[in-house]
Amino acid sequence: MAVSKEELFARYKKLKSEGVNISLMELKKQMEAEESQSQQSQPVQVEQHKPTGFSALSQQNLNTSSSCPNSGVSAEQLTLPTPMQPSDYSNSQPLPNWSTTYSSMPSTQIDQTNELPLLPKYEVNEAMQNSYSNNFASNFNYDNMFGQQVNNSVNHANTFQQQPSETSQSSNVYEIPKNIERTKYCVIGYPLGHSLSVYIHEAGFRSLGLNYSYEILETPPETLVDRIKYLKYNDFAGFNVTIPLKLPVTMFLDEIDNSADLIGAVNTVVINPDRTMKGYNTDVLGFRNAIPKEVTLAGKTIGILGTGGAARAAITAFALEQVKQIKIYTRNIPNSIELLNYLRTKFPTIEFNAFQIERIRDLSDINILVNTTPIGMQGRAADLTPVEENELKTLPQGAIVYDVIYNPKKTVLLKLAQKNGYKTINGVDMFIHQAVAAEEIWTGRTPDFKDMKIAALENL
DSSP states (O other): OOOOHHHHHHHHHHHHHTTOOOOHHHHHHHHHHHHHHHHHHSOOOOOOOOOOGGGGSOHHHHHHSOOOTTTTOOGGGOOOSSOOOHHHHHHHSOOOSOOSOOBBSOOOOOOTTSOOOOOOOOOOOHHHHHHHHSOGGGGOOOHHHHOSSGGGGHHHHHHTTOOGGGGGGGGGGSOOOOOOOOOEEEEEESOOTTBOHHHHHHHHHHHTTOOOEEEEEEOOGGGHHHHHHHHHTTTEEEEEEOTTOTTGGGGGOSEEOHHHHHHTOOSEEEEOTTSOEEEEOOHHHHHHHTSOTTOOOTTOEEEEEOOSHHHHHHHHHHHHTTOSEEEEEESOSGGGHHHHHHHHHHOTTSEEEEEEGGGOOOOTTOSEEEEOSSTTBTTBSTTOOSSOHHHHTTSOTTOEEEEOOOSSSSOHHHHHHHHTTOEEEOSHHHHHHHHHHHHHHHHSSOOOHHHHHHHHHHTO
């Protein structure tokens, strides 16, 4: 039975205000069951109509590809009555702490001479306003991906064992769209002053013999609505998403793949010919494939600095590998409680705990320390480290320090780690692996990993 978006959001808001934690998908199923029981006891005549939003998804799609919490909400139907200012955004929701695609290319400005087609005015109801300013991760339904138990995710765990030369197998993770004929792609986020995305994606397209273009489009949060409209009506076939938009962009997607539902964030989007959009996440695959295959993860204790999109990718990758414990270091512990509770439910054999990042003193039980914050990134606190040397030296011998930042290749954190004899992993390989997977989604073909890595290193 179909449940209208208005009824769904109204019930969801009411339950949340009463302190009841439930995902939109679970609530939708519950409401459909109630409606079904009601109609069985008192039959009514139902007018046939074309399904939209949640009701447009078949049961098969629900089992294989999760629906976005605001499924069916397109950019044409939404607008923010009062655009949020950067200060408003930061006050209402801590920004994700990491970017997949920061770059050194100048931002590409929208040609103001090309007028956009007239579109219906956007409208955002109160429930959707709240979802924009609150924790987006809490609105996702993870059940379709995780299934009943963690060990049911064996296909993902096997995929993580791939090496750079085997990235073609990663297509098994994604449902590859077909008949994409347009050739324009881009990355959106803010700021993008030091991104290498244009170099690696153009190298990947060339390795496939494709004359596709890739642009850098800086997009502050308050301009996201207009940016989505611009992309949909200017023949873009897809785009990448980086901070601070990996969570807000989900409001405008018609569907999200299991890869994005897995961690509650989107970094790759396909724009279909009918202008519907589907979101994916390639960060989990990219993160895991960057760790050398000889490194044993099962039974280890992991420290994660940050709680943004990359942190969720790292947590998911480690959880699928059956680590013993994951310690999350964050600036805002209360905002992490819902995520922690969810992870504890889905991964009952793994211990999850949150700590204040500013109060790190002892890391003696951490086997792998991962930085997913932007601290140390070129052009953004490049001369700083999220962990000072005295605290870093408390890591045990043989520990690994993994920084997902790729520009510069060697951050202050990695320099300090090497100085004190620890093994290190930088963010370059993760960056390339996630980009390879993105192009597989866009084209259905696997670009050359080595060509893309060379392009990145040449422009660092």
